Amino acid sequence: MPKESFQFQQFTIRQDRCSMKVGTDGVLLGAWTPVENARVILDVGAGTGLIALMMAQRAPKALIQAVELDRESALQAAENVAASPWADRVRVFQGDFQSFAKNTSLQCDLIVSNPPFFHGALKSPKADRNRVRHADTLPFGDLLRGVDHLLTPEGRLCLILPRSEGAAFRQMATAMGLYVTRIREVCGRPGKPVERVLMQLERTSKPLEKEAVLYVQSTQGVRSEAYLEMTREFYL
Numbered sequence: 001m002p003k004e005s006f007q008f009q010q011f012t013i014r015q016d017r018c019s020m021k022v023g024t025d026g027v028l029l030g031a032w033t034p035v036e037n038a039r040v041i042l043d044v045g046a047g048t049g050l051i052a053l054m055m056a057q058r059a060p061k062a063l064i065q066a067v068e069l070d071r072e073s074a075l076q077a078a079e080n081v082a083a084s085p086w087a088d089r090v091r092v093f094q095g096d097f098q099s100f101a102k103n104t105s106l107q108c109d110l111i112v113s114n115p116p117f118f119h120g121a122l123k124s125p126k127a128d129r130n131r132v133r134h135a136d137t138l139p140f141g142d143l144l145r146g147v148d149h150l151l152t153p154e155g156r157l158c159l160i161l162p163r164s165e166g167a168a169f170r171q172m173a174t175a176m177g178l179y180v181t182r183i184r185e186v187c188g189r190p191g192k193p194v195e196r197v198l199m200q201l202e203r204t205s206k207p208l209e210k211e212a213v214l215y216v217q218s219t220q221g222v223r224s225e226a227y228l229e230m231t232r233e234f235y236l
Contacts (some may be wrong), residue, residue, distance in 0.1 A: 006050075008234045010057055011084040015048045017076040022050055024216060025160050025196060026114050028186060030054030031231045032198050033112050033158040038062050040106065042150060044097050044113040044143065045069070049077030049090070051112055054234065056086035062110075064090045067100050069137055097138055101146030108150050113159045115143055140169050144176050157201040160186075166197035173201055184211040190219050 006013040006022045015021050030051040035041070035058045043052040046066035055064050066081075068074040074094035081090045093100055116138055147157050157178060161169055163185070170180050182200035187193065194213070215224045228235075 010234075011053050011080070013048050013050055013053070013080055014076060014083075017072040018048055018070075019073075022048060026050045027054075027231055027234065028196070028198060028214075028216075029112060029114055029158065029160045030058075031234065032184065033110070034156070034200070035059040035062065035110065038110040038156075040108050041065070041110045041112065042067065042106065042108045044111060044146075045115050045138065046077050046092065047073050047114070049080040049092065051114065052077070052090050052092075053080065053084055053086065055110075055112065056084070056090050057234070062089065065106060065108075066090065066092045067097050068092065068094060069096050097146055098142050101149050104150070106150060107152050107155075109152055109155050111147055111151060111155065111157045113143065113157070115140075115159060115161070140172050144173055144178065147178065148176060151203070153203060155203070158199065159201075160196055160198050163194045163197050166199060170199065177203060179203070179205040180208060181206045182209040182211070185213045187213055187215050189215055189217040189221070189224075 006015065013022050026047065031054065035055060038059050039062055041055045041059060041062050041064045043055065043064065043066040046052050046068040049066055052064050052066040055062065066077055068077055071094055074092055078092040081087055081092060084090070151157060173180070178201040180199050181202045184198040185194045186196040186198065188195055214226055214230070216227050218224045
């Protein structure tokens, strides 16, 4: 296996070009997101292509478009897609999401995103790391406006955010006519505070489906049964 790679059951994620590596957030979002009836899927902020490839594995009839601002990450994603079993159904676009949303005629049944979320925090001296971690390049308002333009009437937006940023995003989304219909909080282990929130948003307000808190690890510090059950079709 090449250096700087991450091996899944059906594909290997190379990540030697990228400053942001495969992490739990992306795996959780790719496994949790419902793909039923999704024919066109868009991954915003694709990074190495992990979530796009998870969508391709789970939705065998869907066409997937992945948008990534950082040039090296986009090149890495394209290489990973080309080496996967689904190269004919996944396309990688290198550029900013704002321009992509304005210039495409694509209409999406499902949009997924593990977006940059830091606002005003101390930045890294590495510019490429800042681009993928800080919301300067994709403010929540720009993401929501693009989603509003691209999402079909019955489409869904699914994303993962820290708890506080998730609350702010939810408030902005509601004001723009996108409503949280399904949610799951994520904790590192029992007794720890909520770290992340998985959210599904739709154009129609519906009763909120709030799932049980997901603990990534058990009290013994190993992957929890719930996490293993959610991700078992991917990990070796």
